[in-house]
Amino acid sequence: MSNWVDWTDTLSVGIEEIDAQHRALIDLINELQDALARDLEREVQIEALARLAEYTKIHFAVEESLMRILGYPGYERHKGQHEGLVRSMLDLQRRLAEEAAPIDEALMRHLRHWLLDHIVQSDRDYSRFFLDAGVLATLPKPSWTARLWDHLHFCAAKCWN
Numbered sequence: 001m002s003n004w005v006d007w008t009d010t011l012s013v014g015i016e017e018i019d020a021q022h023r024a025l026i027d028l029i030n031e032l033q034d035a036l037a038r039d040l041e042r043e044v045q046i047e048a049l050a051r052l053a054e055y056t057k058i059h060f061a062v063e064e065s066l067m068r069i070l071g072y073p074g075y076e077r078h079k080g081q082h083e084g085l086v087r088s089m090l091d092l093q094r095r096l097a098e099e100a101a102p103i104d105e106a107l108m109r110h111l112r113h114w115l116l117d118h119i120v121q122s123d124r125d126y127s128r129f130f131l132d133a134g135v136l137a138t139l140p141k142p143s144w145t146a147r148l149w150d151h152l153h154f155c156a157a158k159c160w161n
């Protein structure tokens with residue numbers, strides 16, 4: 001099955017570590033969409049959404065920590081955007097658990113639209129600030145995110161099935 005969202009260079013913020021995390025988010029959205037498209041069991045869909053929500057919170061914590069450390073002037077606005085999406089995802093998880101509401105195409109389009117717009121607009125704003133502040137665009141070794149993500153994909157395919 002082809003990806004629902006593909007990584008392209010137009011999504012790059014120019015910072016390898018952040019790009020690796022954005023790729024992981026796209027992988028998780030694709031995993032959720034795949035579970036829906038193949039009409040997998042509801043629990044599989046809920047687990048895919050839970051992984052997306054959890055990784056999203058981790059990613060947001062990384063971004064917000066860097067913003068505070070580097071003194072990014074748009075921190076409060078950006079943090080507010082993050083909080084809004086996290087609230088939406090937590091509300092959706094609650095509704096799915098309590099009401100057996102479906103994860104529908106409209107929700108998936110909203111998640112895709114939010115992520116892509118957020119990366120291209122808001123994340124690019126802070127990335128320029130980060131790079132001007134001396135953040136390295138590339139790392140001498142693979143990023144911790146890339147190493148962890150590769151390990152999780154390996155284990156998902158080999159260890160837990």
